[in-house]
Amino acid sequence: NKKITKICCIGAGYVGGPTMAVIAQKCPHIKVTVVDLNEARIAAWNDPNTENIPVYEPGLSEVVAEARGRNLFFSTEVDKAIDEAEMIFISVNTPTKTYGTGKGMAADLKYIELCARQIARVAKDDKIVVEKSTLPVRTAEAVKNILQNTGNGVNYQILSNPEFLAEGTAVEDLHAPDRVLIGGDTTPEGQEALNALVEVYANWVPRERILTTNLWSSELSKLTANAFLAQRVSSINALSELCERTGADVTEVARSIGTDSRIGPKFLKASVGFGGSCFQKDILNLVYIARSYGLKEVADYWEQVIIMNDHQKSRFANNIVKTLYNTVSGKKIAFLGWAFKKDTNDTRESAAIYVADALLNEEAGIAVYDPKVPESQVFFDLDYLGTRSADKNKQLVTNYTDPYEACKDAHAIAILTEWDEFKTYDWQRIFDNMKKPAFLFDGRSIVDSAALTDIGFKVYTIGK
Ligand code: NAD
Numbered sequence: 001n002k003k004i005t006k007i008c009c010i011g012a013g014y015v016g017g018p019t020m021a022v023i024a025q026k027c028p029h030i031k032v033t034v035v036d037l038n039e040a041r042i043a044a045w046n047d048p049n050t051e052n053i054p055v056y057e058p059g060l061s062e063v064v065a066e067a068r069g070r071n072l073f074f075s076t077e078v079d080k081a082i083d084e085a086e087m088i089f090i091s092v093n094t095p096t097k098t099y100g101t102g103k104g105m106a107a108d109l110k111y112i113e114l115c116a117r118q119i120a121r122v123a124k125d126d127k128i129v130v131e132k133s134t135l136p137v138r139t140a141e142a143v144k145n146i147l148q149n150t151g152n153g154v155n156y157q158i159l160s161n162p163e164f165l166a167e168g169t170a171v172e173d174l175h176a177p178d179r180v181l182i183g184g185d186t187t188p189e190g191q192e193a194l195n196a197l198v199e200v201y202a203n204w205v206p207r208e209r210i211l212t213t214n215l216w217s218s219e220l221s222k223l224t225a226n227a228f229l230a231q232r233v234s235s236i237n238a239l240s241e242l243c244e245r246t247g248a249d250v251t252e253v254a255r256s257i258g259t260d261s262r263i264g265p266k267f268l269k270a271s272v273g274f275g276g277s278c279f280q281k282d283i284l285n286l287v288y289i290a291r292s293y294g295l296k297e298v299a300d301y302w303e304q305v306i307i308m309n310d311h312q313k314s315r316f317a318n319n320i321v322k323t324l325y326n327t328v329s330g331k332k333i334a335f336l337g338w339a340f341k342k343d344t345n346d347t348r349e350s351a352a353i354y355v356a357d358a359l360l361n362e363e364a365g366i367a368v369y370d371p372k373v374p375e376s377q378v379f380f381d382l383d384y385l386g387t388r389s390a391d392k393n394k395q396l397v398t399n400y401t402d403p404y405e406a407c408k409d410a411h412a413i414a415i416l417t418e419w420d421e422f423k424t425y426d427w428q429r430i431f432d433n434m435k436k437p438a439f440l441f442d443g444r445s446i447v448d449s450a451a452l453t454d455i456g457f458k459v460y461t462i463g464k
């Protein structure tokens with residue numbers, strides 16, 4: 001069996017970076033080179049102070065410090081790394097298309113195709129190409145086609161090895177995954193390649209947790225996993241609205257159903273809506289694929305998960321406006337949290353962006369505090385929507401590095417991310433410095449609403 005000694009990963013993002021750092025940490029005998037076109041990103045991964053790496057994840061800077069320079073390297077020399085490696089991971093972004101056929105639904109595979117063409121151009125010996133990015137089912141066929149028709153006559157094996165890590169817990173998830181999934185061709189050569197990758201993971205993952213399937217099952221399982229997870233969030237969020245009307249409490253309902261072992265307790269936290277780079281993109285992609293096969297009912301079924309999530313975000317924003325006597329124009333609303341979940345600096349598709357956008361349409365002034373998200377990112381996210389000019393966003397939104405300052409003189413506070421530190425604040429001090437009545441909209445059910453009500457806050461909690 002072929003033993004892998006050199007790995008290259010194209011794409012040094014939220015997946016490529018942490019995944020390869022852990023492979024390098026756990027496999028000191030394998031040289032792992034992570035490459036990216038983005039020079040600033042590679043420079044940040046190489047920053048002598050590992051606290052400055054571009055992805056914030058608890059425990060990640062320690063892993064990078066351990067392996068970097070030993071057998072983990074970050075570089076912009078893509079061709080060189082491809083040439084050297086026996087196994088090449090493709091971990092580039094696959095965002096929702098913003099143009100042409102499938103606009104707003106299908107995954108944009110142009111970066112994947114560029115990688116495949118580059119590998120084909122450069123490779124002078126046989127390679128195993130691993131799809132790490134999340135891809136539509138049957139993409140491996142296209143990748144193989146490009147490699148075989150534009151290559152230098154060398155042999156390729158394509159594997160699908162989707163990544164299941166969640167941001168904020170990436171290192172934990174990579175160290176002890178529930179499972180690793182590897183799909184490959186059922187031919188003897190395909191199985192040999194698949195076993196080579198199994199051997200890499202077997203350095204630290206128990207073998208019974210390494211699942212192997214055919215290529216198409218592996219590709220489709222990733223979209224399916226995200227669809228199921230997101231579906232649970234939309235399901236509990238749908239019930240949160242009914243709870244608010246009936247006097248039921250969504251956390252009590254979640255606990256009551258979650259203790260049923262068939263349902264399980266996880267992913268039942270009602271919220272202002274799910275965000276992140278994956279759930280929406282992957283479900284839209286699933287819906288698009290189902291439609292393209294003419295499966296209308298299947299497509300409509302999954303699309304409802306997105307419709308519900310959009311509803312939850314706008315419902316939260318509308319409730320703020322309604323509660324503040326139907327006008328937020330010129331009022332200061334403090335946002336605690338901008339990231340799409342705690343323990344990450346990632347803001348992609350964060351509910352905060354959409355809630356802010358809705359309130360800005362009402363001419364609210366927004367004061368943002370997030371422990372890990374810089375001001376430039378907040379403006380990037382808002383400007384990217386294109387709802388109003390960048391100047392207008394600058395005029396209405398202010399970023400703070402001190403939460404107490406962000407909340408000072410605010411008419412209302414909205415909690416958008418479940419950062420632990422929010423629970424530890426001196427809420428009496430915050431209350432004393434706010435406009436009265438002091439409203440608090442907890443989009444994550446994290447603060448003690450009874451204690452805050454005692455202080456004098458008017459508290460609204462999702463699902464209560
Ligand atoms: P990302 O945007 O953080 O990183 C992708 C990187 O690829 C970027 O730095 C970009 O510059 C680089 N890149 C693009 N084209 C390139 C090329 N031709 N050559 C070299 N570099 C190139 O994206 P991400 O969050 O790491 O996601 C990557 C993939 O993993 C996506 O398909 C995503 O769906 C999937 N995924 C993401 C997560 C997550 O939590 N973020 C989890 C599981 C799977």
Ligand code: UDX
Binds near residue numbers: 165168233268272276
């Ligand atoms: C997700 C999948 O969990 C992961 O397996 C996959 O590899 C990538 O997509 P991620 O998006 O990083 O991971 O975070 P996740 O923990 O799944 O949270 C996604 C969103 O759902 C967040 O906005 C989170 O706040 C929200 N959420 C999650 C809820 O609102 N309620 C919950 O009960 C769980």
